[in-house]
Amino acid sequence: MIMSLNQTVLEIRNRQRIKSKPYDEPAAFWFGKDNLRGEVVDVMTIIFQTSGCYWGKQGGCTMCGYVYDSSTGEPSDDDIIMQLDKALEQVERRKLEKFMVKIFTSGSFLHEREISPDLRKRILKKLADDDRIVAVLAETRPEFVTDEAAKECLSVMNGKPLEYAYGLETTNDRIRRESINKGFTFEKFKNAAEIAKRNGIFTKAYLMLKPPFLSEKEAMEDILKSIDDVAPYAETVSINLCNVQNGTFVEKLWENKEFRPPWLWSIVKILKEAKIKHPDLYLMSDPVGAGAKRGPRNCKICSRDVADMIREFSITQDVKTLENVDCDCKLLWEKELLLDDFTFGAPILD
Numbered sequence: 001m002i003m004s005l006n007q008t009v010l011e012i013r014n015r016q017r018i019k020s021k022p023y024d025e026p027a028a029f030w031f032g033k034d035n036l037r038g039e040v041v042d043v044m045t046i047i048f049q050t051s052g053c054y055w056g057k058q059g060g061c062t063m064c065g066y067v068y069d070s071s072t073g074e075p076s077d078d079d080i081i082m083q084l085d086k087a088l089e090q091v092e093r094r095k096l097e098k099f100m101v102k103i104f105t106s107g108s109f110l111h112e113r114e115i116s117p118d119l120r121k122r123i124l125k126k127l128a129d130d131d132r133i134v135a136v137l138a139e140t141r142p143e144f145v146t147d148e149a150a151k152e153c154l155s156v157m158n159g160k161p162l163e164y165a166y167g168l169e170t171t172n173d174r175i176r177r178e179s180i181n182k183g184f185t186f187e188k189f190k191n192a193a194e195i196a197k198r199n200g201i202f203t204k205a206y207l208m209l210k211p212p213f214l215s216e217k218e219a220m221e222d223i224l225k226s227i228d229d230v231a232p233y234a235e236t237v238s239i240n241l242c243n244v245q246n247g248t249f250v251e252k253l254w255e256n257k258e259f260r261p262p263w264l265w266s267i268v269k270i271l272k273e274a275k276i277k278h279p280d281l282y283l284m285s286d287p288v289g290a291g292a293k294r295g296p297r298n299c300k301i302c303s304r305d306v307a308d309m310i311r312e313f314s315i316t317q318d319v320k321t322l323e324n325v326d327c328d329c330k331l332l333w334e335k336e337l338l339l340d341d342f343t344f345g346a347p348i349l350d
């Protein structure tokens with residue numbers, strides 16, 4: 001029997017045990033720094049514990065382990081406000097005077113089944129009324145972006161900048177469908193970005209370097225092409241490096257030695273070339289898990305330093321920072337770019 005990619009992902013999901021957590025605890029939150037359209041700012045990122053991503057619950061994306069951050073039940077609106085308050089308490093302790101807030105739900109902030117329209121407004125109003133907060137970003141799938149939702153969000157923002165972020169992953173519909181199983185098209189993303197733009201909401205696109213079945217070289221070409229395609233629609237592009245998360249289809253491939261996360265040299269090259277070509281586009285990447293066996297990596301000696309260099313570029317946007325570290329393993333990476341098409345995975349592009 002031949003199973004669809006979605007059925008295969010769903011089977012893997014159904015074997016996972018999900019730990020339950022008190023409903024008034026966020027799934028996670030942390031602090032960092034980011035380049036907010038030209039200004040370096042402190043950032044609080046919060047992942048709300050909601051009922052979760054509808055797409056992920058029915059199978060969903062091949063690399064996504066975030067679905068396991070979702071709640072085992074249905075936190076109430078008040079529970080979710082408590083989650084936000086708990087994260088904001090930590091801001092007090094850190095004495096941050098100025099910061100932006102990134103909202104993730106391991107799904108879609110604009111999906112009514114995860115965050116009701118009323119709760120959406122309560123959250124945004126709370127953030128807009130807080131003088132320390134300079135901007136808000138919320139992640140959503142594009143199918144939930146409408147003029148009506150945009151206007152509702154903005155009605156409580158008091159003119160504070162709002163940005164929608166989307167896990168677009170690639171502008172190539174075939175790769176998004178056959179390698180990621182994302183369940184929406186580039187057209188859908190463009191439509192959402194246009195709605196956002198005409199309402200005065202910024203757009204950030206997340207791309208994914210090296211989803212399954214692509215060789216290192218194909219993956220790099222895909223991202224460079226995707227940046228070109230997405231530049232007219234987004235102010236900021238952030239490139240995630242595919243890592244191996246628990247309970248995912250990518251993990252199965254990786255266990256079978258059919259997947260290797262991308263090299264850090266690949267993203268260094270992409271950032272350099274793309275920034276020179278698109279100097280006004282904010283380009284970034286946070287190499288999560290860099291150097292670990294499940295993460296993007298070079299050799300043991302340089303992975304950590306190269307990851308720091310990528311983070312520094314993401315904040316400064318200065319391509320010169322990408323020359324700061326070099327290592328002998330670059331030669332190996334260059335060899336792999338030549339050989340990978342013959343030895344690795346099953347390329348889906350001609």
Ligand code: SF4
Pocket residue numbers: 053054055056057059060061064065066067106107141167182
């Ligand atoms: S990557 Fe996003 S859309 Fe895909 S399953 Fe995970 S949370 Fe849902």
Ligand SMILES: [Zn+2]
Pocket residue numbers: 298299300301302303327328329330
């Ligand atoms: Zn090295």
